[in-house]
Amino acid sequence: MKSSRLLLISVAVVTGAGAFIVMSGREPPPAPVVAPTAAPAPAMETVEVLVAAAELPMGQTVKAPDMRWQTWPRAAAGDAFLQRANAPTALEDTVGSIVRSPFLSGEPIRREKLIKANGSGFLSAILPSGMRAVAISIDARGSNTAGGFILPNDRVDVLRTSRDDEASRTGGSDVQTSETILTNIRVLAVGQTVQERNGERVVTGDTATLELTPPQAEAVTLAQKVGQLSLALRSLADAGQAAPQAAAEPQAEGGVTVVRYGVAKQMPRR
Numbered sequence: 001m002k003s004s005r006l007l008l009i010s011v012a013v014v015t016g017a018g019a020f021i022v023m024s025g026r027e028p029p030p031a032p033v034v035a036p037t038a039a040p041a042p043a044m045e046t047v048e049v050l051v052a053a054a055e056l057p058m059g060q061t062v063k064a065p066d067m068r069w070q071t072w073p074r075a076a077a078g079d080a081f082l083q084r085a086n087a088p089t090a091l092e093d094t095v096g097s098i099v100r101s102p103f104l105s106g107e108p109i110r111r112e113k114l115i116k117a118n119g120s121g122f123l124s125a126i127l128p129s130g131m132r133a134v135a136i137s138i139d140a141r142g143s144n145t146a147g148g149f150i151l152p153n154d155r156v157d158v159l160r161t162s163r164d165d166e167a168s169r170t171g172g173s174d175v176q177t178s179e180t181i182l183t184n185i186r187v188l189a190v191g192q193t194v195q196e197r198n199g200e201r202v203v204t205g206d207t208a209t210l211e212l213t214p215p216q217a218e219a220v221t222l223a224q225k226v227g228q229l230s231l232a233l234r235s236l237a238d239a240g241q242a243a244p245q246a247a248a249e250p251q252a253e254g255g256v257t258v259v260r261y262g263v264a265k266q267m268p269r270r
Contacts, residue, residue, distance in 0.1 A: 045074040048084035049108050050091055056103040058152070064095050067109060081108045100126050123188055123209065132217045133188055135207040136229050150208065152189050155234040158182040158210070158220065162227025181223055184234065186211040 049072040056066060069084055069091070077083060082090040090109075097114040115125050123133050136158075150156060157180055164175045189209040208231060212220060223229055 046071045047074050047077050048072070049077055050082040050084070050087075050094070052103040052105055052107050052109060054105050056099045058099050058102050060099045062094055062097045062099065062114065064091065067091050067094065070106070072108070078108075080110045080112070082111070098125055127188070127211065130213070132212050132214055133209050134212050134217045134220050135209045136220060136224060138190075138206060138208045138229075138231065150187060150190065150231055150233050152187055154187045156185050156187055156210075156231040157234060158185055158223075159230045159232060160223040160227045161230065180232075181219055182212075182216055185216075187231075 048069045050067055051070045051072075053066055053068045056062065060066075072081070082094075084090070087093075094109060094114065097116055099113065100115045101113040103109070103113065127133055159178055160181050161176060161178045164177045187208055188211050191207060210220065220229070
């Protein structure tokens with residue numbers, strides 16, 4: 001075939017293809033769009049914080065398996081947390097401490113919730129400065145302690161029940177009176193326990209140890225000699241509120257102010 005004929009055929013084919021594209025109205029496909037590469041997220045800064053490996057109730061002596069180091073966001077690590085970078089021996093140093101306030105599992109360990117007994121008893125270790133621990137006799141069945149539902153760290157009012165000698169002589173019969181001598185008192189221990197056991201909420205002894213000021217300790221000691229003491233459990237909602245007419249502490253002249261039927265009255269020592 002002659003070269004001139006091949007050239008004419010090629011031109012005809014190209015022209016026909018172009019005409020077909022124009023007549024069909026189709027546009028050439030767009031070029032593919034390449035998505036921009038996302039920048040990697042910045043790495044979160046972390047620190048190692050000492051946390052409780054299990055629940056630690058009040059009064060428990062801390063052992064090494066009770067704690068562990070755990071990764072914690074640096075921004076959320078408070079100054080009170082024990083960080084490994086600042087205190088690498090914190091776990092070893094904390095062993096042997098006594099839990100002053102309970103810890104939840106995974107809760108960061110804080111020094112203010114622990115105390116070193118240094119050989120002393122637990123109560124003397126947790127007792128605030130200037131306060132006294134005084135034990136009073138209670139019924140182990142709970143008849144004078146809200147049915148046995150008073151536990152350590154609860155707040156109570158202390159009531160004294162005694163015989164009114166003057167009213168008994170006047171009326172010719174035995175007259176008993178009940179008086180609130182102290183309000184909003186913290187219970188340190190019940191019996192020999194300072195915490196619940198196996199989730200049971202029962203009285204486990206025949207004494208209740210109260211946290212008192214020295215004048216309050218005197219008032220309770222005197223009240224035990226002249227009558228029977230009972231504990232009235234306060235609501236958690238108002239445990240931190242003072243009573244409108246709370247019993248006052250012993251006065252200089254040696255008397256005790258008590259509240260009877262909502263009226264404060266000075267009672268002499270007997």
